[in-house]
Amino acid sequence: MSHPENEILLKLADPPDCTRCGGPALLHAKFTHSWKNTRGQDVNGLREAVLCSPCDGGARATDGLLALLAGADQMGLPNIQVIGGLAAAWVESVRVPPAFVHRITKYDPADRDEHGSYRGAEEAASDHGPVEAAYLEAISTFAEAAGIDRDGDP
Ligand SMILES: [Zn+2]
Numbered sequence: 440m441s442h443p444e445n446e447i448l449l450k451l452a453d454p455p456d457c458t459r460c461g462g463p464a465l466l467h468a469k470f471t472h473s474w475k476n477t478r479g480q481d482v483n484g485l486r487e488a489v490l491c492s493p494c495d496g497g498a499r500a501t502d503g504l505l506a507l508l509a510g511a512d513q514m515g516l517p518n519i520q521v522i523g524g525l526a527a528a529w530v531e532s533v534r535v536p537p538a539f540v541h542r543i544t545k546y547d548p549a550d551r552d553e554h555g556s557y558r559g560a561e562e563a564a565s566d567h568g569p570v571e572a573a574y575l576e577a578i579s580t581f582a583e584a585a586g587i588d589r590d591g592d593p
Contacts, residue, residue, distance in 0.1 A: 446471050447530050449523070451508075457491035464489035465508045470530050477555065488533045490526075500532035545570065 447470040454467035472486040492509070495501040504525040545566050550559030557563045566574075 447527060449526050451522075454489055457489050457494055459494045460491060462491060462493060464491045465505065466490040466526065468526065468530050470534060472534055486534070488530065490529060495529075498532065500528045504529050 447468055450467040450469075454464040456462065457464045467487070467489050469485060469487050471483065473481055473483045476482050490501060490504065490508075492505055496505055504522070507522060507525060546557050546559060546561065550557055552558050
């Protein structure tokens with residue numbers, strides 16, 4: 440996968456609060472992001488991420504960066520090239536989209552047309568409501584059991 444127009448904008452001063460825990464973040468990054476949608480088309484967008492010690496600690500790509508930023512107060516501003524390299528690795532770790540997107544459905548895939556729309560005998564919206572809620576419940580239980588926390592939101 441190639442990202443010919445990847446750009447990362449890093450902001451060390453006054454990053455916004457962490458979107459996950461609401462605590463103070465250490466670093467704010469804006470970066471280009473591309474992924475394939477369910478039809479295999481490339482989609483490009485801009486994403487933002489904040490680096491937060493409680494939320495991001497423990498990941499291989501972020502521990503070095505967190506340590507560097509934690510020491511920045513005592514040692515003055517760390518080398519921007521070192522920060523840049525570690526930050527690029529961190530952004531790369533949050534940039535990677537989920538490898539697969541699954542559609543969980545009660546309909547037979549053979550009843551779908553080439554655009555993925557259901558053309559079978561059942562009411563196309565008959566899986567809304569309680570049935571859909573049951574799917575989501577089952578999926579989140581599986582995901583929790585498997586230790587997955589990525590929700591795929593851009
Ligand atoms: Zn956080």
